[in-house]
Amino acid sequence: MLRFDHVNLAYGSQTILKDISFEIQEGQFAVFIGPSGCGKTTTLKMINRLIQPDSGHIYLNGRDIASVDRYELRRHTGYVIQQIGLFPNMTVAQNICVVPKLLKWPKDKCSQIVHDLLDMVDMPYDRYAHKYPGEMSGGQQQRIGILRALAASPPVVLMDEPFSALDPMTRRSLQLEVKTLQQKLNKTIIFVTHDMEEALDLADVIIFMNQGEIVQIAPPEEMLETPATDQIKEFLGKHQTGPDPASLTVDQFMRTGIITVKENRGVNECVSRMQHHNVDTLLVVDQERRYQGTVSIADIRLTGHVVKTIGPLVRCTTPVVHVGDNAKECFEQLISSGFPYLVVLKEDETVAGIVTKTSMASAMAEQLWG
Ligand SMILES: Nc1ncnc2c1ncn2[C@@H]1O[C@H](COP(=O)(O)OP(=O)(O)OP(=O)(O)O)[C@@H](O)[C@H]1O
Ligand SMILES: [Mg+2]
Numbered sequence: 001m002l003r004f005d006h007v008n009l010a011y012g013s014q015t016i017l018k019d020i021s022f023e024i025q026e027g028q029f030a031v032f033i034g035p036s037g038c039g040k041t042t043t044l045k046m047i048n049r050l051i052q053p054d055s056g057h058i059y060l061n062g063r064d065i066a067s068v069d070r071y072e073l074r075r076h077t078g079y080v081i082q083q084i085g086l087f088p089n090m091t092v093a094q095n096i097c098v099v100p101k102l103l104k105w106p107k108d109k110c111s112q113i114v115h116d117l118l119d120m121v122d123m124p125y126d127r128y129a130h131k132y133p134g135e136m137s138g139g140q141q142q143r144i145g146i147l148r149a150l151a152a153s154p155p156v157v158l159m160d161e162p163f164s165a166l167d168p169m170t171r172r173s174l175q176l177e178v179k180t181l182q183q184k185l186n187k188t189i190i191f192v193t194h195d196m197e198e199a200l201d202l203a204d205v206i207i208f209m210n211q212g213e214i215v216q217i218a219p220p221e222e223m224l225e226t227p228a229t230d231q232i233k234e235f236l237g238k239h240q241t242g243p244d245p246a247s248l249t250v251d252q253f254m255r256t257g258i259i260t261v262k263e264n265r266g267v268n269e270c271v272s273r274m275q276h277h278n279v280d281t282l283l284v285v286d287q288e289r290r291y292q293g294t295v296s297i298a299d300i301r302l303t304g305h306v307v308k309t310i311g312p313l314v315r316c317t318t319p320v321v322h323v324g325d326n327a328k329e330c331f332e333q334l335i336s337s338g339f340p341y342l343v344v345l346k347e348d349e350t351v352a353g354i355v356t357k358t359s360m361a362s363a364m365a366e367q368l369w370g
Contacts, residue, residue: 005058021214163175
């Protein structure tokens, strides 16, 4: 649909665009984003030949636009800019029909277009068609600006920060309207913004520019998941998602450095270890450090006087999970089991750690708030 092929531009010694290449498919919503002065507007203006590249080519539907008459080109390219630019001495209907009129479309066809388009943005024809721009709010004027760009049904619509002057509510509703219109009419839209939220909401594909170069081209999900540079990360800011909660594993939530005791150790040694570490149970392991179970101070008090080593007092009731197990399932098991902790084992059955409600909560807080 639209293809930039190694496009370059300089003003004097200053490089403005450096080897820009990308392709946008028909019906796609493409959003350019990047810091101020990175070349977004310049790139957009090249599409309708308001600016010519020094080198490289731009193809629209397979045709090099350098070979297309520029006025012809502009009639077939909708263009919406930040400052709306409605003609103040024309009514809404006349404003919408500027291009169809230039194309000498019949009157009744023009009138039908105005009806249809106003309908689509919930501005009743009878109420609005004959108003002048000065009689409407900024948001309403901007809607008309968008309708005007769509009126001659251009295959591609260019929008340069069309909503940046609007209040957040109006902005939000216009974003939704534009996205709906684009999907309904299957338009190719090239949109410029420096608002990442807007880009993430609207785009099928985001093109991130910096200092005249394209840094990353990716769908929103992919950009969120794997931003190419720290600068993009910064732009993504609060929108950046952490790891997918469904893929978290139990070992990301466990406490390590757990005190263990060998099963052939004496009861007294075990008790002094418990006192020293201020715990009421210990994990018991065999000579190869493989997990055997737990021993509790309560059991030692009850029957510790009749045994020498803790071996006979080991219980295997504490739930056991393994490194790599799904965190959510383990969490549910911890809650429903009523045990104070889960034992997490490595593949070789040695102890990796334990998960307590506290370790779970603090790891969750870490994931949520960093
Ligand atoms: N007529 C001009 N002469 C010289 N330099 C220019 C001219 N127009 C733009 N520039 C420079 O070209 C670069 C790209 O400008 P452009 O308007 O494309 O940026 P932008 O990404 O749209 O920025 P913003 O987010 O502020 O709108 C800037 O460094 C700007 O200063
Ligand atoms: Mg700009």
